[in-house]
Amino acid sequence: MPMDIYLVYLAAVAVFFATPPDTSQLLIISNSVRHGLRRSVYTIAGDLTANSLQMTGAAFGLAAIIATSASAFIWIKWLGVAYLVWIGVQLILSKEKADHVTANTSGQSFRLFRQGFVTSMANPFAVVFFGALFPQFIDPTMPVLPQLFILGITYLVVDGAILLLWGWLGVRAATALKRFSFGLVNKVCGALMIGAAALLASKDFQPQR
Template sequence: MPLETYLIYLAAVGVFFATPPDTSQLLIISNSIRHGLRKSAFTIAGDLTANCLQMTAAAFGLAAIIATSASAFSWIKWLGVAYLVWIGVQLILTRDSTDEVSADVSGERFRLFRQGFVTSMANPFAVVFFGALFPQFIDPAAPVLPQLFMLGVTYIVVDGAILLLWGWLGIRAATALKRFSFGLVNKICGTLMIAAAALLATRDLQPQK
C-alpha cells in the first residue's frame, strides 16, 4: 500500500472519530467514572474484540448481506438498546456504591468486557461501515489480506486510543462528581447509558454519506 494512500486512510479514520461521543464512547465514559480507567479497559477490550469480528465479517462479504437484510438484523440492534436501557435504569435506581464492591474480580472484569462487546456487536451498521470503507483503500493488484490486516490494525489502534481518551475525560469528570453523593454519580452514569441506547436506536444499517 502506498504511503500516500495510507495517510489518506488515517485522515479518513480521524475525521470519522472527530464527532461527539457515540454509543461505545458513552459506555466508556460511564464505566470510567464508576470504576476507573484501569477497569474500564476491559470494556474497551470488549468493544475492540467486537470490531475485529465485524471487520472479519466485512472481509467475507457479509456487509452486503446485512445491508440488504436490514429487517432481519434489526432485532440485534433492539436487543442492544434494551440491554443499555436496562443497565441505565439499574444505575439510576441504585442509591449508593455498595453494588460496586465485589470479591469476584474476574466476574466483574467479564461483566465490563461483556458490556463493551455487546454494545458494539449490537450495531450491525459497523459491518456495513467496514465493508464500505476498506475497499476504497485496497489496491486489487497487490495481495489483499496484508492490506486488510494493515487497515484493520490501524483502525483498532486509533479506536482504542480514542476510547482511552474518552475514558480519561470520564476520570476527570469523576474527580468532580465523586465529591457529591454516589447516588448522583450513578444517576449520571445511568443517564449516559440511556443516552447511548437512544443513539443506537437511531442508527440504521445504511452507510452514512
C-alpha cells in the first residue's frame, strides 16, 4: 500500500473518531468510573474483538448480505439495546459498595469483556461500514489481503487508543463523583448505559462503528 494512501486513511479514521462519545465509548466511561481503567481494559478487548470479527465479515462479503436483508439483522440491534437498558436499570437501582465493585475476579473480567463484545456486535451495520470504508483505500494492483490486514490493524489501534482516552477521562470523573457517594456513581453509570442504548437504537445504515 502506498504511504500517501495509508496516511489519507489514517487521517480519515482520526476524523471519524473526532466526535462526541458513541455507544462503546459511553460503555467504557461507565465501566472506568465504576471499576477503574485497568479493569475496563477487558471491555475494550471485547469491543475490539467484535470489531475484528466485523472486519472479517466485511472482507468475506457479509456487508452485501446485510445491506440487502437489513430486516433480518434488526433484531440483533434491539437485543443489544435491551441488554444495555437492563444493565443501566440494574446500576441505577443497585446499592453495591465500592469494595465489592472493584473486587478482582475472573467472573467480573468476563462480564466486562462480554459487555464490550455484545455492545459492539449489536451494531451489525458496522460490517457495512467496514465494507464501504476499506475498498476506498485498496490498491487493486497489489495483494489485497495484506492491505486489508494493515487497514484493519490501524483501525483497531486508533479505536483502542480512543477508548483508553475516554476510559482515562472516566477515571478522572470518578474521583469527583465518589466524593459525594458511591450510590451517585452507580446512578451516573446507569444513566450512561441507558444513553448508550439510546445511541444504539438510533443507528441505521449510516456509517457507524
